[in-house]
Amino acid sequence: MTDLLDRLARRLGPRGFTADRDAMAPWLVDWRGRMRGRAAALVSPADRDEVAFVVAAAAAAGVPVVPQGGNTSMVAGATADDPDALILSLRRMNAVRRVSPEDNMLVAEAGTILHDVHVAAEAAGRRFPLSLAAKGSATVGGLVSTNAGGTQVLRFGPMRALVLGIEAVLPDGGLFEGLSALRKDNRGYDLRQLLAGAEGTLGVITAAALRLVPAAGSRTVAWVGLATAQDALVLLRQLEGATGDAIESFEIVPADALELVLRHIPGTRAPLARGHRWHVLIEAVAPKGAPPVPLDEAILATGLAEDAVIATSEAQADALWRLRESISEAERIDGMAAKHDIAVPVSAMPGFMAEARAAVEARFAGVRVIAFGHLGDGNVHFNVRAPAGADDRAWFAQQGAVVSAFVHDLVTAAGGTLSAEHGIGRLKRAEFARLADPARLAAMRAIKNALDPGGIMNPGVLVPLAEAPSLS
Amino acid sequence: MTDLLDRLARRLGPRGFTADRDAMAPWLVDWRGRMRGRAAALVSPADRDEVAFVVAAAAAAGVPVVPQGGNTSMVAGATADDPDALILSLRRMNAVRRVSPEDNMLVAEAGTILHDVHVAAEAAGRRFPLSLAAKGSATVGGLVSTNAGGTQVLRFGPMRALVLGIEAVLPDGGLFEGLSALRKDNRGYDLRQLLAGAEGTLGVITAAALRLVPAAGSRTVAWVGLATAQDALVLLRQLEGATGDAIESFEIVPADALELVLRHIPGTRAPLARGHRWHVLIEAVAPKGAPPVPLDEAILATGLAEDAVIATSEAQADALWRLRESISEAERIDGMAAKHDIAVPVSAMPGFMAEARAAVEARFAGVRVIAFGHLGDGNVHFNVRAPAGADDRAWFAQQGAVVSAFVHDLVTAAGGTLSAEHGIGRLKRAEFARLADPARLAAMRAIKNALDPGGIMNPGVLVPLAEAPSLS
Structure with a gap:
């Protein structure tokens, strides 16, 4: 073990290697503070060759490797729990390697935070349509490895649907080069889709090619009061029929959740005059240059709404979204x-x-x-x-x-x-x-077992092995 | 072997089993007539339990199983080539089990032909957005197993993107029940995506849950003359920006391909007055109830078209599509x-x-x-x-x-x-x-090797094994 750590320290240098307890401490606690882990060292490779070196060395030594991006897992998926484990941080690999508006695609290294992906896409006149609360911390590698979701999944799907290519170091240290981001590619098993959502148990994602979509035009945000949750679903399907794919968010909020927000979050107020048992927050997005989606007419035409309000400014739209996004905080306070x-x-x-x-x-x-x-x-x-x-x-x-x-x-x-x-x-x-x-x-x-016969990749996460009878 | 065939004949009955050479003959030749295969029997199970029985019996006997749907493979992916092989036809399993407009989903058995999927979706006020020339023969199981494409992939993706769930018999005869068709499901490796595109080498798909989209409103079909292929790509991106996701097809046709069609296919005529080096056929689809996509204005605004025509009737739209779809036939004649x-x-x-x-x-x-x-x-x-x-x-x-x-x-x-x-x-x-x-x-x-250690599932297809050094 000492020999392994020495080799890693030499290859990665002081910026890429530490076994100092204090330096490692923040990366040993999970995002929700539920678990305090253990590890021998924190390695932070500068490029994919260094990742391959780390994984190959760990495989040879039989030492666990725990890939970590923004460390924002809600299920302690990036927390090492072995005194010999290596935390493999991708945070130094944070370059957006390439933006190709003509391919509606960009290639970002695993450590790129989601916010920077949004910025790079916008600079190219495009949009990366997945977002979530932790966008300032969550990284591309973690988002892909956990098939992350969010509030905009309805139209463009979760991370899995937005991954066009993956570059990864496999558990034997070999490099899988699957970044070419072809729109159609029928060469057998889709290893990209296997690595997406694998939570780092089948290898270390070092970069991903991500799908971009046309830049958004105006958004229309509505808050609707409804009698039943079933009405909400019928409303959604009718609006989809009436507006094509324009509906990007459709969030349901029951009366008690709204009450919690109004009680605990300063500056919030009820968007509708009367109370309703159910509410939905709807966002529709028009293409750039096109007129706004006529969400008010479409909602009225369904005859399902007890009451509804359409935001007439970005500030009003943000205020409606704030009601939805504050529910978790209001609950926590309560x-x-x-x-x-x-x-x-x-x-x-x-x-x-x-x-x-x-x-x-x-x-x-x-x-x-x-x-x-x-x-x-x-x-x-x-x-x-x-x-x-x-x-x-x-x-x-x-x-x-x-x-x-x-x-x-x-x-x-x-x-x-x-x-x-x-x-x-x-x-x-x-x-x-x-x-x-x-x-x-x-x-x-x-x-x-086939791809990681030594069981070194993120052991203890995702795959229940201990209790396992073998397949054959 | 005789014992195995006897057992299969008993369990499947005369409708489900034949070893007659004449009866098997049509299913031993591939779609393009490139290859004449060999097999011991053709088995046609009536349900998934019978599929599981066949696979388990074949696994125990070490006998190859070649799944076959419409037998429309362009690469001889469903052609048996072993005198002991069993051709496992899914054609008797052709029920649409369930259509759920509220889930935008239907469940079809593997032997359902694509045309029947279209009909079932339309009857429910929805649309299944993938189509191809062989839609009267190609089946759901084959379409999923080969991740089929077609001319409508641009907007909704290939088959892989439209599969929400899969039910399959794995190579050990076990049943994988993955039909639940959840929009979000983060329970590790996506076995559905692994089976999609696996060409029957990892198991037999017995049913699939397929994504439906809102019913289409009016379509707008244009034929555009262009100076360069690069102009075509710029045009596509500008139209996508201007019309959102409305562009569903964007097919490029060079002058020589159009000439072949006009020469060999009776009743065709050039859509534009003058000759152009490149042409594109564009189809844009508006949501139901919405006005037609203003494709003419959008094309004009790009300033890229040398000339363009918009179909003013369904008959004209069909005539433009016929030019594109006749290229293969014109080539064959030529x-x-x-x-x-x-x-x-x-x-x-x-x-x-x-x-x-x-x-x-x-x-x-x-x-x-x-x-x-x-x-x-x-x-x-x-x-x-x-x-x-x-x-x-x-x-x-x-x-x-x-x-x-x-x-x-x-x-x-x-x-x-x-x-x-x-x-x-x-x-x-x-x-x-x-x-x-x-x-x-x-x-x-x-x-x-991990999922099919006996190598019984569609051997000789897709996975190059003979020349293989092992992974470890």
Whole structure:
């Protein structure tokens, strides 16, 4: 081990290698502060050749490698947990190598933060259409490795749909050069799609070619009051029919979530005169140079809205978005919650929200469910609050895992997933192993063992191996 | 072997099993008539349980299984070539199990022909946006397994982008149930994307959940005369900027391809008054209820067109499309050609068409290159005609492989692919092995061996194994 660390220190130099405890400390704690990890060193290669050197050396020594980008995982997917592990930070590799407006594509190194991708795309008269709250920290490598989502998935899809090419160092140290970003390429197994969402367990992504779309023209933002969640879904489908692909966001907010925001977030106010059981926030985007999307007429024509308001300025649009984006903060101020990042088929979500809420509140006396988010993707944040008057921390320490297992069972019975956009990481691995169907698990294990026979890539994350019977 | 066939005959019954040579004959010849295969029996299961029975029995006996849908492969990807092989036809499994307009999704069994998918989607007020010439024969299982393309890929992507879920029998006979068609699902390796494009080498797809899009409103079809291929690409990007995602087809036709059509196809006539070196056929689609896309104004505003015509009726639109769709037939009437289904990055295609044409015509005296097709996807049909006066058959027997290797070398040097939409199959496997980078091949072999250790699934197709050094 000492020999390995010496070799790495020599090759990577002082900017690329540290085994200092204080220097490593920030990168050993996960984003949500749930876990404090362990590692032998933090290596920060300057280029893909140095990444290949690190991985090959680690493979030869049988030492774990934990790739890390912005360290913004919600499921501790980038937290090392082995005293011999190497944290492989991609943060020094943050160049946008190439922007090609004619190909509607740019190539960014793994350590490029999302915000810089947005800026580079805009400078070329294009747009990169995925965004999320952590855009100032989250990096391209992590976004691809976790197939990140966000509030704009409805029209252009999650990260997986926006990846045109990948360059990666495989677990044997070999370089996979898949950056060519062809629009059509039918040469067998799509290794790019296999690496996307693999959470660093099959190799280290060093760069990605990302899809750009035409620059946006004006956006139209609406806030609509509705009687039922089912009405929200019908509204979405009718608006899609009426406006083509113009609807980019369609977020559902129940009355209790809006109340929390209005109570806890300064400067917010109710957008509609009366109360409604359900609200949706809608954003439609017109092409550049085209007139704004006539969202008001389209909403009126459905006859579904109890009331609606269209933002008449960017400031008003931002204020409506702030209501949606402040829900998590308002919840946090209000108290602890067990959070679940779940999805079911879109058509089943309105019913699921009502039935699962009732089932949870019946099973755990006094708890409250607040579910909100990406209705158009069939993906909501399903948060369970402790009973009023209970000591939040003590209650969740005792009941948290039971509550989550109950929620995951309901989701699984509805044909859904316990991870819609955050991934599995370390925190959900046991639940994934408990709930996944055997054929899926066996195939994942077989692929993992085939590409990483030494098991050095991000061990303990995503793939439940310990409990594994082998495929054959 | 006799024992295996007896067991299969008993389980599948007379509709599901035959070893009769005459009955098997049509399914032993590939679509282009290039290859006559061999097999022990043709099995046609009625449901997924029977598929699982066949695969498990074949796995136990070590007998090859060749999945077959419409048998329309352009690369002999569904042709059995082993006297012991079982042709596994999915044609009896042709039910559309479910159409869910609210989920923008339908579930079709593997043997459903593409035309029936179109009909089912339309009946539900939706649209399945992929189409191709063989839509009356090609089946869902084959379309997914080969990641099929076509003329409408520009906006909605190839088959891979339209697959929301897959149900498949894996090589050990286990059932992978991945039909739930969640819009967001981050549970690790995407086995659906691994099976899509795998050409039946990793299992048998028994059903797929397919993405639907809103029903189309009016289409606007234009034919534009241009001075250069580069102008065509600039035109495409400007129209995309001006019309959002409305452009669904953008096909390039050089003067010589149009001349062939006008000469050989009865009832065709030149759409523009004068001759132009390049033409593009453009189709833009408006949402239902929306006004037609103002394609004429948008084209005029670019200042790039030498001349242009907009179809003013469906009959005129069909006539313009007929010019494009008749090129292959016109070529066939005119004489033999070595055909290449290639792609390079979109921005490189105008230059590649000129330079590769010049290189081929310089290297092989007297040949003529005709390249046309999906410019917006960076994918053209690059066809090389024998020298005038030569005996076509004799010339291609002697020079065909040399010509194709030369073309593939040019494509590879340009960062492109020797298979844009047809796949590898049997016909391109040797060229794929020659040109693929070692890391890609090693990873593909490792995955193939991991999921199909007995090598029973469609052996000889796609994955070059014989020449393989192992990964580790």
